[in-house]
Amino acid sequence: MPLFDVYQLLPVTPVRAEGRFIWDEQDNRYLDLYGGHAVISIGHSHPHYIKRIEQQLRQIAFYSNSVVNPLQEELAEKLGSISGYADYQLFLCNSGAEANENALKLASFVTGRKRVIAFRQSFHGRTSGAVAVTDNPAIQAPFNQQHDVSFVPLNDREALQQAMDQEVAAVIVEGIQGVGGIRLPDDGFLQHVATICERYGAMLILDEVQSGYGRTGRFFAHQYAGIRPHLITMAKGMGNGFPIGGVLIHPDIQPRKGMLGTTFGGGYLACAAALAVLEIMEQENLIGHAAQLGEWLMQQLSQIPEIENLRGRGLMIGLDPKPDFAGLRKHLLQRHRIFTGEAKPHTIRLLPPLNLQQEEAELFLQALWQSLDEIRKETSAVSFHEKQKS
Numbered sequence: 119m120p121l122f123d124v125y126q127l128l129p130v131t132p133v134r135a136e137g138r139f140i141w142d143e144q145d146n147r148y149l150d151l152y153g154g155h156a157v158i159s160i161g162h163s164h165p166h167y168i169k170r171i172e173q174q175l176r177q178i179a180f181y182s183n184s185v186v187n188p189l190q191e192e193l194a195e196k197l198g199s200i201s202g203y204a205d206y207q208l209f210l211c212n213s214g215a216e217a218n219e220n221a222l223k224l225a226s227f228v229t230g231r232k233r234v235i236a237f238r239q240s241f242h243g244r245t246s247g248a249v250a251v252t253d254n255p256a257i258q259a260p261f262n263q264q265h266d267v268s269f270v271p272l273n274d275r276e277a278l279q280q281a282m283d284q285e286v287a288a289v290i291v292e293g294i295q296g297v298g299g300i301r302l303p304d305d306g307f308l309q310h311v312a313t314i315c316e317r318y319g320a321m322l323i324l325d326e327v328q329s330g331y332g333r334t335g336r337f338f339a340h341q342y343a344g345i346r347p348h349l350i351t352m353a354k355g356m357g358n359g360f361p362i363g364g365v366l367i368h369p370d371i372q373p374r375k376g377m378l379g380t381t382f383g384g385g386y387l388a389c390a391a392a393l394a395v396l397e398i399m400e401q402e403n404l405i406g407h408a409a410q411l412g413e414w415l416m417q418q419l420s421q422i423p424e425i426e427n428l429r430g431r432g433l434m435i436g437l438d439p440k441p442d443f444a445g446l447r448k449h450l451l452q453r454h455r456i457f458t459g460e461a462k463p464h465t466i467r468l469l470p471p472l473n474l475q476q477e478e479a480e481l482f483l484q485a486l487w488q489s490l491d492e493i494r495k496e497t498s499a500v501s502f503h504e505k506q507k508s
């Protein structure tokens with residue numbers, strides 16, 4: 119049976135991984151600055167992570183949400199204290215899209231309304247509501263286009279004001295737009311969105327699926343703006359590859375039985391993985407490290423003339439090579455065995471494990487300078503040949 123062919127594949131087959139490195143079938147080593155799409159937060163195959171999941175597997179791997187699961191309570195306690203949201207409530211699920219789906223549903227339950235405001239270049243997932251608030255018609259089927267959604271440009275106060283009224287259930291915004299190319303909402307804009315939501319009785323949903331879990335040097339990216347949203351969604355870094363997602367829910371939002379639910383969400387193995395991630399983040403001070411190393415890396419990158427529009431926070435960095443160097447990402451992978459992320463058309467996204475070491479970042483910078491040099495030589499050789507032919 120063939121696989122349903124929906125992914126653009128890189129020409130690499132990883133077979134093992136450790137720390138910030140991945141090895142392929144021929145035992146070639148790759149530096150991972152992509153983290154499997156911002157998922158690897160504590161590094162690959164961390165011994166504490168493996169031990170915690172292994173132990174849990176031997177004790178009890180799964181039961182349904184119809185019984186008390188002390189690991190869920192332990193996770194809620196730890197997540198609350200590390201994130202600064204101890205007074206919020208936690209709903210556990212399995213992915214980023216599912217977290218957003220549940221947040222949208224809750225906002226609609228609470229307000230009794232159904233219209234949602236989202237932002238241009240947003241990405242919130244591929245399920246029904248999540249894809250409807252994603253600004254990409256190419257991935258919305260007619261079935262998904264029935265939702266009542268208005269898109270406004272990011273950081274545009276006037277457009278937001280025009281789209282807002284008493285019918286709006288929620289405004290959904292990413293802490294930093296990831297798939298859209300590492301685009302930052304201004305801190306002042308986020309504060310404005312929070313105020314407008316309060317004024318109109320709408321829920322503010324902060325999608326921290328990619329920008330959360332310490333990636334930006336704060337637990338959540340929106341914490342730079344000092345706001346407290348009604349709903350905060352998370353997933354990627356939460357389980358370091360073990361599928362888990364969650365929604366943090368404002369204390370004023372009252373639950374009722376059956377309001378939300380899931381079979382797999384909050385399972386024992388997922389909770390063990392998520393607890394191991396938080397324990398390691400704390401023990402290794404990964405949030406502070408991401409802030410510091412990210413700042414250093416941005417400083418180094420800012421000195422490269424072939425790079426434009428450098429932006430980001432912590433270890434969530436976007437950069438655009440100048441048009442002559444558009445093939446930089448491919449070059450880094452094929453010649454220097456370095457994985458990076460992309461955003462269309464040529465943005466390079468850096469989303470490494472949060473315990474990336476300075477010498478590994480230096481390895482990347484060296485490769486980057488070399489790649490730019492190699493691309494320059496290749497292009498001038500091609501244009502020399504073209505001139506000779508004509």
Ligand code: PLP
Pocket residue numbers: 155213214215216218241242243244292296297325326327328329353354
């Ligand atoms: N929200 C954001 C900001 C994302 O970047 C993504 C995935 O890239 C999602 C939601 C969807 O997450 P998942 O693929 O786990 O459903």
